[in-house]
Amino acid sequence: xxxxxxxxxxxxxxxxxxxxxxxxxxxxxxxxxxxxxxxxxxxxxxxxxxxxxxxxxxxxxxxxxxxxxxxxxxxxxxxxxxxxxxxxxxxxxxxxxxxxxxxxxxxxxxxxxxxxxxxxxxxxxxxxxxxxxxxxxxxxxxxxxxxxxxxxxxxxxxxxxxxxxxxxxxxxxxxxxxxxxxxxxxxxxxxxxxxxxxxxxxxxxxxxx
Amino acid sequence: xxxxxxxxxxxxxxxxxxxxxxxxxxxxxxxxxxxxxxxxxxxxxxxxxxxxxxxxxxxxxxxxxxxxxxxxxxxxxxxxxxxxxxxxxxxxxxxx
Numbered sequence: 001x002x003x004x005x006x007x008x009x010x011x012x013x014x015x016x017x018x019x020x021x022x023x024x025x026x027x028x029x030x031x032x033x034x035x036x037x038x039x040x041x042x043x044x045x046x047x048x049x050x051x052x053x054x055x056x057x058x059x060x061x062x063x064x065x066x067x068x069x070x071x072x073x074x075x076x077x078x079x080x081x082x083x084x085x086x087x088x089x090x091x092x093x094x095x096x097x098x099x100x101x102x103x104x105x106x107x108x109x110x111x112x113x114x115x116x117x118x119x120x121x122x123x124x125x126x127x128x129x130x131x132x133x134x135x136x137x138x139x140x141x142x143x144x145x146x147x148x149x150x151x152x153x154x155x156x157x158x159x160x161x162x163x164x165x166x167x168x169x170x171x172x173x174x175x176x177x178x179x180x181x182x183x184x185x186x187x188x189x190x191x192x193x194x195x196x197x198x199x200x201x202x203x204x205x206x207x208x209x
Numbered sequence: 210x211x212x213x214x215x216x217x218x219x220x221x222x223x224x225x226x227x228x229x230x231x232x233x234x235x236x237x238x239x240x241x242x243x244x245x246x247x248x249x250x251x252x253x254x255x256x257x258x259x260x261x262x263x264x265x266x267x268x269x270x271x272x273x274x275x276x277x278x279x280x281x282x283x284x285x286x287x288x289x290x291x292x293x294x295x296x297x298x299x300x301x302x303x304x305x
Binding site: 039 | 210211214217220221222224225229231235236237239240242246249250251252253254255256257258260261262277278281283284285286288289290293294296297299303
């Protein structure tokens with residue numbers, strides 16, 4: 001879902017970059033307030049993991065593909081603000097070194113694929129499951145993932161429409177349809193990864209706000 | 210904790226350098242939707258050294274992708290670690 005350069009109008013991507021810069025500043029302030037020493041190495045390796053997972057596109061019926069976004073996964077382990085900082089680093093490296101997502105679209109890509117999952121996903125997960133464990137948490141994580149991918153795709157559609165690159169109805173239907181399927185992949189990968197990590201370290205979530 | 214951190218890094222490197230070779234080559238949801246709309250992107254504003262996850266060497270494409278994936282993983286790891294340590298230092302300053 002990485003938006004490239006040259007498809008958003010300047011008004012849209014400049015507004016997106018300004019919004020994203022403000023949101024990133026808030027993430028940095030919030031993250032620095034509650035970061036513990038043991039979270040720093042976890043941030044590093046989870047950033048590397050999300051970068052790696054985003055390289056592995058899985059096939060989706062209909063001749064397209066999708067990959068993990070990772071916002072809900074990172075937020076569940078690190079809290080939403082720290083997760084936002086980590087994901088921004090991933091998108092920055094992708095845009096600069098790998099031409100994955102345009103540099104001008106970095107702000108909106110960070111919002112669509114990062115902040116929606118980190119904050120929206122995290123709080124919807126908390127609303128559904130609180131701090132409970134087991135199946136209830138798995139279901140809440142899955143739903144949060146699915147919603148964050150579909151909402152992110154909806155936002156991207158609106159940005160393309162505002163830019164005059166696509167009509168609103170058709171792009172919403174096309175993007176929504178594909179991402180309703182990609183969201184299932186996001187949910188399955190996130191639930192499996194969280195289960196694996198929490199089986200190894202059940203106390204991993206305890207420091208979360 | 211340290212063992213888990215090392216394990217996650219190794220899994221990440223294996224995923225970026227190995228599993229990524231099995232990634233679906235089909236266009237992603239955004240690309241296919243834009244194709245459907247007949248919309249096309251202009252030129253990117255900068256040319257990345259490893260565009261499309263291909264390291265800039267005259268090697269087999271799979272090896273170029275493995276090198277790109279592994280180096281990208283290590284760069285993200287390093288960058289996030291530096292950012293994390295800077296945030297941690299800030300939080301200590303605020304504590305005092």
